[in-house]
Amino acid sequence: MSPTPHTLLCDPALAFLAPALTPAWVGSRLGEVLGRSLSLRAIRPLRHKLGRRCLIAYDIELAGEVVTVVGKVRSRGLDHHSYELQRKLWHHGFEDASADGVSVPEPLGVMPELHLWLQRWVPGRVATELLPQDVGLAERIAGAIAKLHRANIPARKCHTPADEIRILQERLPRVAQIHPQWQERIEHVLQASAALAKTLPQAATTGIHRDFYPDQVLVSGDRLYLLDLDLYCQGDPALDIGNFVAHLSEQSLRRFGHPDAFTQQETALVEAFCKLDSQVSRGAIATYKTLTLVRHIYISTQHPHRRATTAPLLSLCEARLAQGP
Template sequence: MSIAIQDPFHILADPKLSFLATAFDPVQVQQQFQTQLFYRSERLKAIEIQAIRVIRYKPQRRCLIEYDVLIEHAGEVRSMTWIAKVRSKKLDRSCYRLQQLLWDHGFGQDSTDGISVPEPIGVVPQWRMWLQCKVPGILATEVISTAAGTELAKGIADAAHKLHRAWILPKRCHGIEEEMAILHDRLSRVIVQYPHWQTRLEQVLAQCDRLASSISSNLICGIHRDFYPDQVLVDGSRLYLLDFDLFAGGDRELDIGNFNGHLIEQSLRLLGDPNALATQQAALSDRFIQISGEATHHAIEVYTTLTLVRHIYLSTQFPERQPFTEAILEHCEHRLKQPSLVLR
């Protein structure tokens, strides 16, 4: 069987992912998919592999592979693309089950509120992969700064609220203590890399510690925990939530603060003004507070600040972002002096 295979990353040269060798053999793929996978609760009667593409790769850890397939379902032949998520260590069954739970409980393709997740297809244990349907749309990152960004922000707040109300509680938790532990670790690495900023960074961290002590976890629910514009796909009036790898039990305000923190960093780095997307940030926060309660306001501000401080470290990890590290640090210092962050 001759098909197009694209592997620009040469992942089979990675010893941690060598078990994927047969995942690029169309005959083996066809056999595995036909025996392992179901579509809409039915075993696949016929399947044809048309193309295989590696679209994302993190060395020695994970990758994403797209499979273009023709399948027969309900008497029709359908052309689809499936995205396979692979981890080097072990199959992430918990993430697949979570996506399945969400799909079956209000996040399906035809949800009346227009908030969905991609449809899960199944798992192939031999390749430590689980698969979902590729869905249409563009990343919210590309829309949020346009004229449609304010209304989109309100819809994203609704989507986060819906996820929090799903009451799917994972085994792991991530509260303010865990968030601060990560921040301490990341800023300690920045100090090693930029020792001339040690005093400034230590002061920022001390202020973050005091800020963190001003909130308490009153409502623990399932949170995305990695919520930012690239995790939302926009297809007209429908929103798809993506990538639940870090899903945990935690503070619902963390998701909104994380999203707003990313918007500030995006504004500073790409638009030259940390307040360039302030209208969208306000729309997101105001809508979430409206539907979740005024009590969430302060915690959203706190988590926004902590996210922005974490971006000091993140900026050091990408060559194209390193020129903005000090600008982010300066904005964090400025933000921590604002009256809205006075301890309560």
């Protein structure tokens, strides 16, 4: 169910958002930020994560044309870093007219008092919907993420294999609290994951997405847009590919009861990417895939429609960890 202005205002962490939902005020403020005379047609809350963030669409009329801009809001303050990153990418070959067909949505400005930054809305469909029928799309996505890595915009943070294991050590014990009968199995998975991470080769790092999966790629005609770069950091490019193919395996497990429905897409993505970046190890990609699937054991417990996959994910991870690197 989509959020409403009322549900946003009922979130104490987002109480500061009242002006962003007030047509007269926000219409005037949007005009200031965009530097244009405009008419506000509608305010449409799109997404809401309780206590943390939300997404708001503003339909505006500019010079007789109705366009949509999207406001990204974070409760703990304006995410200036993500805005600046997207602005730099836009001016570094990721604009709408880029010859290679890979872009980011155009960043438009900030409203610091509302912890909000604006980007232009892009029509299209997320790759999650299209990849099952289009293996060739996987190869195009490999080119898109390789372009992001090559851009190598300086990152504020660094992400290491030790950080991957720290996240698992924080989250997987919560699964054992929900399912105490799995306590020993969870402990073994954590130990094996830490041992596996230590086998990762020393890699040259670059700017990576760090949360790269099919929902983060929007297909708009012949153009691909990379979305939601909030976790962008310095890291191993193999992580982005391993994370992406792990999501495909998890999607297969959830939809079909086994992890292999999208093997062709996974293989196409990995092969295309390794041709573009020969320094990336296929073994490292496989390791990051396993570590991502381990993280999905926890994620599955946080969504009612995914809880049926918790046990199969645990078994899948045990099998992959038993194989070693």
